[in-house]
Amino acid sequence: MDAAIGLLAARRRAWAGVGPAERAAILDGLLADFAAVSDDWVAASLLHKGLEPHMPASGEEWVAGPFIVLRNIRLLRDALADVASGGAPRIPGPVWTRSDGRVVAGVFPVSVWDRLFYSGVSAEVWMQRGVTPDGLTETQAVAYRAGGQTGVVLVLGAGNVSSIGPLDALYKLFVENKVVLYKAHPVNDYLGPLMERAFRRLVDRDVLRIVYGGGAEGAYLCQHAGVDEIHITGSDKTYEAIVFGTGPDAGARMAERRPLVTKRITAELGNVSPVIVVPGPWSAADIRYQAANVVSMLTNNAGFNCNAARVIVQHAAWPQRAALLEAVRGVLAKVPARRAYYPGAVGRDAAFRETHPQAERFGDAAEAGALPWTLIAGLDPHDPSDMCFHTEAFCGLVAETALDAAGVAEYVASAVRFCNETLWGTLNATILVHPRSLADPAVRDAVERAIGDLRYGSVSINHWAALSYALGITTWGAYPGHTPDDIQSGAGVVHNTLMFSRPEKSVVRAPFRVWPTPPWFVTNRVAHRLLPKLTRFEARPSALKALGIFLTAVRG
Numbered sequence: 001m002d003a004a005i006g007l008l009a010a011r012r013r014a015w016a017g018v019g020p021a022e023r024a025a026i027l028d029g030l031l032a033d034f035a036a037v038s039d040d041w042v043a044a045s046l047l048h049k050g051l052e053p054h055m056p057a058s059g060e061e062w063v064a065g066p067f068i069v070l071r072n073i074r075l076l077r078d079a080l081a082d083v084a085s086g087g088a089p090r091i092p093g094p095v096w097t098r099s100d101g102r103v104v105a106g107v108f109p110v111s112v113w114d115r116l117f118y119s120g121v122s123a124e125v126w127m128q129r130g131v132t133p134d135g136l137t138e139t140q141a142v143a144y145r146a147g148g149q150t151g152v153v154l155v156l157g158a159g160n161v162s163s164i165g166p167l168d169a170l171y172k173l174f175v176e177n178k179v180v181l182y183k184a185h186p187v188n189d190y191l192g193p194l195m196e197r198a199f200r201r202l203v204d205r206d207v208l209r210i211v212y213g214g215g216a217e218g219a220y221l222c223q224h225a226g227v228d229e230i231h232i233t234g235s236d237k238t239y240e241a242i243v244f245g246t247g248p249d250a251g252a253r254m255a256e257r258r259p260l261v262t263k264r265i266t267a268e269l270g271n272v273s274p275v276i277v278v279p280g281p282w283s284a285a286d287i288r289y290q291a292a293n294v295v296s297m298l299t300n301n302a303g304f305n306c307n308a309a310r311v312i313v314q315h316a317a318w319p320q321r322a323a324l325l326e327a328v329r330g331v332l333a334k335v336p337a338r339r340a341y342y343p344g345a346v347g348r349d350a351a352f353r354e355t356h357p358q359a360e361r362f363g364d365a366a367e368a369g370a371l372p373w374t375l376i377a378g379l380d381p382h383d384p385s386d387m388c389f390h391t392e393a394f395c396g397l398v399a400e401t402a403l404d405a406a407g408v409a410e411y412v413a414s415a416v417r418f419c420n421e422t423l424w425g426t427l428n429a430t431i432l433v434h435p436r437s438l439a440d441p442a443v444r445d446a447v448e449r450a451i452g453d454l455r456y457g458s459v460s461i462n463h464w465a466a467l468s469y470a471l472g473i474t475t476w477g478a479y480p481g482h483t484p485d486d487i488q489s490g491a492g493v494v495h496n497t498l499m500f501s502r503p504e505k506s507v508v509r510a511p512f513r514v515w516p517t518p519p520w521f522v523t524n525r526v527a528h529r530l531l532p533k534l535t536r537f538e539a540r541p542s543a544l545k546a547l548g549i550f551l552t553a554v555r556g
Helices: 002-016 020-049 056-086 112-117 164-174 186-198 200-204 215-222 236-244 250-255 284-303 321-334 345-355 408-421 441-453 466-471 527-539 543-553
Strands: 095-097 103-108 122-127 152-156 179-183 208-211 229-233 264-268 273-277 309-315 360-362 373-379 397-403 428-432 458-461 475-477 493-495 503-509
Touching (some): 002 179, 020 056, 020 186, 056 164, 112 543, 152 164, 215 236, 229 236, 284 309, 284 373, 321 373, 458 466, 466 503
Parallel strands (some): 152 229, 273 309, 428 458
Antiparallel strands (some): 122 503
């Protein structure tokens, strides 16, 4: 580890001198190199998580692994080509100023392929207050402007989603201009050798090194004098242990704001992710579709996602509240139980059920190490001490609560207050709203205010907010403003291939229902065949591949 840090430190200034055109060429090579390891990458992940290639659920490892990494590499390459020719990445959509003064950049769709594969989906990045339309480009690609800083950054890899570590490393290298010491997470360190193969061009330049180990090695590296800054994806408790230490004095140090580690730390630390259901004239088909949507937000990756649905928020007076819950139960009952591969899941699940005897269990957990799905419905929204509101379950568990309100617009405003003030975290939130509800000006205005007022780094309308993670061109991270002693979902962003330095949030807008069935839906029967094709398309797009994707997608 010492040798790796010394080598990286010696190369940091040379890396800073590599121009955007040469970096774009490096990324073009990485695109081919990562595509070459994709099959092995997915096979290793499936083996570890107890999935077979013929299972539709195996598609998750394609989309959450190589697909997202390849898309990110391609977008970074194109952005750096723009920096080389014009000084900043090109913003593909319009730029406008909201009535409250915040500048918004339309960032998606980027291409005709995006319009084809993500029909009706659009995305925006909202800037922090003080950014002006004329000054927006000055906030992009700041690491490539005169006086940009470099350094050695320690990236502590995440163990749940295989794309997180590579994406974090790429962001630090190509957006922030740092050299990277990557410590693989013990849960998925089997991917380390594959990552080294895929990123050989960076390893050969001595700007990336991959090391292994557990908590002791991580603690050593965090306090190493040769490490200039740290990036972590994980738990807020891990962050607090890094910054304030452990033991009997750690709490006092945090209360007194006396950190042990004062170097810059960026972090993505999870969320109690809300799904706000806006009442409307939902048909039986709408309810079935949205039940599958919500359950997919929970069961993907066996529930081990920082953006998994954790609290469904409903209007107590909505006549279809019970019908939606019943439909959620019906979908959960059909989803096979998954291996609880992430450490501590069994204990966390038991702790939630111990405090909630009304918890309902779904799925046959006959396989050793598997956990059933859990639904805890009817929580009291006026009890902020409920652990479902302040503790991320990080297993296959979702809760539901309902708010009293005189009308829909009032309910939407109450839901925003509940999410902002009661639920822990600020990473991502999802709103489900029927188009006929939006035809009412009062409801439409209430939903638009909600998007602006929700203090979350990503807000998604009708699709799972994880789409903000997957698109790459959007930002991914906590709402800005957290301090080390109250870090919640973290600090800073990643992905963000347009390289905005002052983003506030990303907003994704999608139709209420789409056809064909989205490939990440738990009800998609061909995800295991569709997502490998989408991955290979990202590596090298073509019309012939697009036709094959469409012919497969319609069978889902």
